[in-house]
Amino acid sequence: MDNFPRDANGYLKVEVWKLIEEYAKTNPNTNEARSVTRRAEGIQYLAKYAGWVAPQPPAPPSGKLRNLAEKPVKPRFLLTGKSWPRQGGEASVCLWEDDKLAAMSLGIDDNCSGDVEFWKGLSKKYGQLNITWNLVVKGIDTGKEANAGTWNFWRALTKEGYHVASHSVTHCSDPVPADGWLGYDWEASESKRLMDANLDGFVTKVFVYPGAGVGAFATPRKHVEIYRQAAGKYYAAARGGGAFGINQANMIDYLDIHSTTGGVESLLSDTPNPAWMADQKIKNLFDPNNKCYRGWANIFIHFINQGKDFDTNPYDIAYGKLLAFYNDHREDLWTGFFDDVALYGQERDTATLVTDEASSRKIALTLTSRMDPSVFNYPLTVKVRLYDTWRSITATQDGNVLPVQMIEYEDHAYALVKAAPDRGQVILMPK
Numbered sequence: 001m002d003n004f005p006r007d008a009n010g011y012l013k014v015e016v017w018k019l020i021e022e023y024a025k026t027n028p029n030t031n032e033a034r035s036v037t038r039r040a041e042g043i044q045y046l047a048k049y050a051g052w053v054a055p056q057p058p059a060p061p062s063g064k065l066r067n068l069a070e071k072p073v074k075p076r077f078l079l080t081g082k083s084w085p086r087q088g089g090e091a092s093v094c095l096w097e098d099d100k101l102a103a104m105s106l107g108i109d110d111n112c113s114g115d116v117e118f119w120k121g122l123s124k125k126y127g128q129l130n131i132t133w134n135l136v137v138k139g140i141d142t143g144k145e146a147n148a149g150t151w152n153f154w155r156a157l158t159k160e161g162y163h164v165a166s167h168s169v170t171h172c173s174d175p176v177p178a179d180g181w182l183g184y185d186w187e188a189s190e191s192k193r194l195m196d197a198n199l200d201g202f203v204t205k206v207f208v209y210p211g212a213g214v215g216a217f218a219t220p221r222k223h224v225e226i227y228r229q230a231a232g233k234y235y236a237a238a239r240g241g242g243a244f245g246i247n248q249a250n251m252i253d254y255l256d257i258h259s260t261t262g263g264v265e266s267l268l269s270d271t272p273n274p275a276w277m278a279d280q281k282i283k284n285l286f287d288p289n290n291k292c293y294r295g296w297a298n299i300f301i302h303f304i305n306q307g308k309d310f311d312t313n314p315y316d317i318a319y320g321k322l323l324a325f326y327n328d329h330r331e332d333l334w335t336g337f338f339d340d341v342a343l344y345g346q347e348r349d350t351a352t353l354v355t356d357e358a359s360s361r362k363i364a365l366t367l368t369s370r371m372d373p374s375v376f377n378y379p380l381t382v383k384v385r386l387y388d389t390w391r392s393i394t395a396t397q398d399g400n401v402l403p404v405q406m407i408e409y410e411d412h413a414y415a416l417v418k419a420a421p422d423r424g425q426v427i428l429m430p431k
Contacts, residue, residue, distance in 0.1 A: 054186065061374075088360075101285070104333050105336055106129060107298070107338055108134065109261075113154075114146070116149075164204065167207075184227045187210075192204045245267055254346055301316070352367075353365060387413075
């Protein structure tokens with residue numbers, strides 16, 4: 001436990017500001033000093049929510065889950081190389097989209113609207129990379145916080161096809177109940193409400209826990225589980241921080257998904273420092289003898305000064321090298337949006353795939369999962385062994401045409417079909 005003044009439930013008392021103010025007097029260029037000058041404005045913002053009551057999230061359908069909330073203590077399934085069904089009509093769910101060997105996702109924390117054009121340029125350079133911006137909503141549209149952006153700005157970005165995630169309302173800027181702070185449920189649910197209301201059709205499905213810039217405001221250990229429960233009420237998944245950036249594919253904690261920013265250099269190094277990060281080398285994604293084989297590398301970054309620091313700041317240089325690594329391994333890596341990878345993983349981990357009919361005239365499959373289909377609507381990639389006489393195919397689900405790709409392995413034909421669970425029977429037929 002830290003030495004900051006807290007009540008019996010672990011929440012900060014207003015007296016914490018005396019300690020922060022004393023520190024700020026002798027350290028004027030710190031987050032503590034900035035928080036002192038912004039405190040009155042923050043109290044005024046929080047006052048708008050007096051009497052706020054946490055909304056009740058909609059219950060998932062019977063037998064379905066809002067998220068995989070449990071912390072895995074053992075692998076959910078046996079991890080192997082790529083699966084190749086042996087008989088015509090046999091099928092399996094691919095570990096990652098398009099049967100890629102491993103997954104990677106890229107994120108920008110704390111809005112950083114001034115850097116967006118630079119990142120969009122990099123995205124195009126690397127073949128339209130999927131990048132997620134993690135938004136702190138309190139400063140949006142106020143004009144008072146540099147790089148917070150406007151709702152029009154973020155709405156336009158989502159219309160271009162990029163994704164955003166909630167990074168809370170206040171980013172731990174004043175978690176003091178006496179100042180009007182309403183707690184973790186409010187940070188989670190209100191940020192989602194504001195984003196969904198202002199982004200014109202974009203549905204916010206994932207949460208990114210904030211890390212405090214002021215030491216006194218860091219989430220205390222006894223509250224970590226409370227924050228986790230709050231995220232689990234309103235979101236399909238949530239991302240944590242820390243040095244671990246690679247998630248084991250069969251042991252993902254979907255309410256504390258591993259990620260890294262400062263550890264990017266160690267991801268790329270053959271001799272990581274500290275040595276305990278050896279498992280985090282990104283090339284381990286391709287090593288069958290490593291526990292991170294076929295895993296999910298989830299990496300984020302913050303402000304990059306409109307790209308001006310990209311060739312000078314060590315973290316930014318490392319991030320650039322990471323993109324080059326992706327470019328060299330793009331055939332093996334699925335670089336999906338953070339929310340899409342999180343949805344895919346949970347659907348996959350709970351999926352059931354049944355071959356209903358297999359003949360030279362038709363293959364019929366039923367794909368289900370335990371996840372709430374109103375939220376988990378991302379298509380899984382299903383690999384189907386075709387009959388050797390099939391030269392081209394059509395794929396439909398409940399009458400709707402599905403994306404399908406024919407591939408060959410050891411002189412046999414296969415189809416990669418993208419189908420969402422619980423959306424009806426999948427039918428493959430030769431043309």
